[in-house]
Amino acid sequence: MVNTLSEAAASADPPEEEGRDAPLSIFLVGMPGAGKTTIGRHLARLLSNEFVDLDHELERRCGVRVPVIFDLEGEAGFRQRESSVLEECTRRRGIVLATGGGAVLSPDNRRLLHERGLVVYLRARVADLYARTRHDRNRPLLQTADPMAALQGLHAVRDPLYREVAHLTVDTGRVSVPHLVNRIVPMLRTYAREPELLCRK
Numbered sequence: 298m299v300n301t302l303s304e305a306a307a308s309a310d311p312p313e314e315e316g317r318d319a320p321l322s323i324f325l326v327g328m329p330g331a332g333k334t335t336i337g338r339h340l341a342r343l344l345s346n347e348f349v350d351l352d353h354e355l356e357r358r359c360g361v362r363v364p365v366i367f368d369l370e371g372e373a374g375f376r377q378r379e380s381s382v383l384e385e386c387t388r389r390r391g392i393v394l395a396t397g398g399g400a401v402l403s404p405d406n407r408r409l410l411h412e413r414g415l416v417v418y419l420r421a422r423v424a425d426l427y428a429r430t431r432h433d434r435n436r437p438l439l440q441t442a443d444p445m446a447a448l449q450g451l452h453a454v455r456d457p458l459y460r461e462v463a464h465l466t467v468d469t470g471r472v473s474v475p476h477l478v479n480r481i482v483p484m485l486r487t488y489a490r491e492p493e494l495l496c497r498k
């Protein structure tokens with residue numbers, strides 16, 4: 298894996314329609330409820346970038362919501378579709394992409410994310426994730442008798458993967474979305490100026 302954004306820029310496969318000088322994309326990763334969709338939308342607005350949510354893109358293409366894909370094709374079917382859309386979306390430059398929480402499970406997805414853009418891990422405590430997702434019925438993996446235990450299990454498996462794939466990590470606990478966005482933007486700017494200084498995990 299490359300270690301800095303400049304290496305990422307150099308190693309990324311340029312999309313056919315854009316050259317290597319096109320602006321890099323920002324890829325948000327993290328657990329369900331970390332705030333990828335919400336923060337991604339705000340961040341894109343502030344940066345005047347296009348916002349893409351991987352789940353919404355998948356839903357648009359399939360014509361059904363994520364839980365229906367899980368019902369019809371199981372998690373394995375969902376992951377295949379997710380990987381295919383991720384491969385396409387990560388080719389695009391200058392976007393803010395909110396991934397789904399499980400997108401990092403595939404080693405190929407992790408490689409594409411890390412090599413093609415700047416990956417930001419939105420980190421959150423399991424208790425906060427639980428509070429933010431407990432009333433939402435659109436996350437099939439959390440529709441269990443004990444969603445807190447489900448989140449703990451997912452976090453144990455995935456936290457090392459988010460750390461592995463990320464160029465930057467941002468703690469989201471007890472910080473409002475606007476504050477987080479205002480915190481992330483200067484980090485991105487510093488990183489873009491001096492990428493070697495900010496290769497944090």
Ligand SMILES: Nc1ncnc2c1ncn2[C@@H]1O[C@H](COP(=O)(O)OP(=O)(O)O)[C@@H](O)[C@H]1O
Nearest residue numbers: 328329330331332333334335429469472473474
């Ligand atoms: N930093 C935060 N503080 C409080 N609530 C948040 C924060 N980030 C996200 N939320 C809320 O948590 C819920 C889940 O956020 P979402 O963006 O869908 O997460 P993800 O896409 O990572 O699963 C939403 O209702 C959102 O408004």
Ligand SMILES: O=C(O)C1=C[C@@H](OP(=O)(O)O)[C@@H](O)[C@H](O)C1
Nearest residue numbers: 328329330352397398399436437
């Ligand atoms: O954690 C996961 O495996 C999933 C997270 C969801 O996205 P969010 O992380 O935006 O909730 C969605 O992709 C799907 O329900 C699977």
Ligand SMILES: [Mg+2]
Nearest residue numbers: 333334395397
């Ligand atoms: Mg989301």
